[in-house]
Amino acid sequence: MFYAPDDRDRTLLPHNPLKAIVAPRPIGWISSLSPAGVANIAPYSFFNLVSESPDMVMFSSSGVKDTVRNILDTGEFVCNLATRALLAQVNLTSAVLPREESEFDLAGLARAPSRLVKPPRVARSPCALECVAVEVRELAGRSGASTGHWLVFGEIVGIHIDEAFVEDGILRVEKLNSLARCGYFDYAAVEEIHTLPRPGGQSFTSA
Numbered sequence: 001m002f003y004a005p006d007d008r009d010r011t012l013l014p015h016n017p018l019k020a021i022v023a024p025r026p027i028g029w030i031s032s033l034s035p036a037g038v039a040n041i042a043p044y045s046f047f048n049l050v051s052e053s054p055d056m057v058m059f060s061s062s063g064v065k066d067t068v069r070n071i072l073d074t075g076e077f078v079c080n081l082a083t084r085a086l087l088a089q090v091n092l093t094s095a096v097l098p099r100e101e102s103e104f105d106l107a108g109l110a111r112a113p114s115r116l117v118k119p120p121r122v123a124r125s126p127c128a129l130e131c132v133a134v135e136v137r138e139l140a141g142r143s144g145a146s147t148g149h150w151l152v153f154g155e156i157v158g159i160h161i162d163e164a165f166v167e168d169g170i171l172r173v174e175k176l177n178s179l180a181r182c183g184y185f186d187y188a189a190v191e192e193i194h195t196l197p198r199p200g201g202q203s204f205t206s207a
């Protein structure tokens with residue numbers, strides 16, 4: 001089968017499979033703070049690490065949601081690691097709440113203080129990246145027209161790791177059971193790791 005994005009055969013594929021093709025996608029479980037001090041948290045799976053040195057992340061928001069609004073207002077956010085143990089809470093925090101209500105409370109999530117930025121972390125999340133926004137801009141399509149999707153780039157200024165998941169100097173992703181988004185309402189959790197050194201014998205630090 002082949003189709004242009006707008007010409008999918010909806011009898012064969014009633015639901016758009018695109019997000020099942022580009023899957024699994026990591027989830028940025030992003031906490032931010034409103035100028036009034038309300039702690040917001042929401043999952044974003046159009047999310048990734050985009051560089052090292054400087055360490056930078058990016059996520060994309062369909063419209064200016066509260067997370068983007070808070071980052072535009074305060075310039076700071078935290079990416080909390082979503083794990084299988086926190087799946088129900090990750091989903092709950094995608095609820096649309098008024099800006100003055102906190103998804104931390106809705107999902108019964110305890111806050112932990114961050115060190116270098118003001119938004120709190122998820123206490124139960126084993127890893128968190130404290131970030132300072134470096135660019136927030138609307139994405140343009142190939143015609144140059146604006147899309148209504150907003151890209152947020154942030155530089156990581158602080159990293160939290162629960163040392164219970166570090167063994168022999170390695171952060172054990174299969175023990176973290178990191179959560180990823182597949183298509184539809186589907187998620188995957190990391191359970192199995194295959195380690196294969198690079199042909200050139202590079203170290204872990206090579207991209």
Ligand SMILES: Cc1cc2nc3c(=O)[nH]c(=O)nc-3n(C[C@H](O)[C@H](O)[C@H](O)COP(=O)(O)O)c2cc1C
Pocket residue numbers: 027040041042043044045046047060061062063065066067068090091093094095096097181
């Ligand atoms: C696992 C998951 C991933 C999501 N990824 C995105 C995303 O990448 N971009 C987006 O705009 N919304 C995404 N959403 C929806 C937002 O989480 C939802 O709109 C949320 O209410 C936004 O919260 P906010 O207004 O507090 O920022 C996702 C939802 C779930 C459950």
